[in-house]
Amino acid sequence: MVWIVIIIFVLLAGIILASSNVFARKPTREQFLQSLGKFLEGKLRPIDGQPGGFQIDFFFEGQAFVYEDVIDRGFKEEARKGSLKTTIHKDFSLYFTEKPRSTTIKTDVLIVSKIPDEPIRPDTMVALPPSLKGLDVQTNNIRLANKILANARIVDILLEFRSVDSRGYPSMSWKIADGVMILEFHPAEGKIPSYRDLTGRVSAVEDYLEELAKIVRFFKEL
Secondary structure (H helix, E strand, O other), X not given: OHHHHHHHHXXXXXXXXXXXXXXXXXXXXXXXXXXXXXXXXXXXXXXXXOOOOEEEEEEEOOEEEEEEEEEOOOOOOOOEEEEEEEEOOOOOOEEEEOOOOOOOOOOOOEEOEEOOOOOOOOOOOEEOOHHHOXXXXXXXXXXXXXXHHOOHHHHXXXXXXXXXXXXXXXXXXXXXXXXXXXXXXXXXXOOOOEHHHHHHOOOHHHHHHHHHHXXXXXXXXX
16 A cells, blocks of 8 residues: 555656646747747748848837847857847937947947036036946937936836946946847846846736837937
8 A cells, every 4th residue: 555655656746847847948949939929919030141040020009129039149159139129219329338439339429428416518418317327328419318318217217227247347238229229138147138038938028118118209209
């Protein structure tokens, strides 16, 4: 009788372990992209001229978006990263960086930011909110950049996309490049937002889209 109970216990334990492995199994990249495309009700297709890259074209709250999934060339081993993109303001660029760039940016992008301790002219210097301390701002339209950074709701959204590494250095996953707003999903651990988190829960993309849509509405109201 005791042996029968032991056998039944072992069988049940095996079934539970096997079931947990099935549910914990990470989806393949193809499965993830198919699921994401279905969730977004978008069209999945290869990115032209970028081997191994895929994109999903879709609409969210009436705004055209694209999700791109590509190989991160900065890693020794093959890693993937994603990004959400949408066009919001023609010819406008706004970057946040840890330190000034030199040869990787256009000459018409200005590095002009400081946390103001006294009033400054809105067309001569970007007034960086104290909550974004440690970042540099690069923009080609100082006045527009100041309008964005003076909006507390927008700044709160940007703080959700800021990461701080083990050395205390901040970085930002959000930017506007030549009129295109971009939010990057990083393969590296500790970066926000994370590509790994997105692949683990496809529906999380909606949370990010809702935040980006608030910024889209801000630009439409300008």
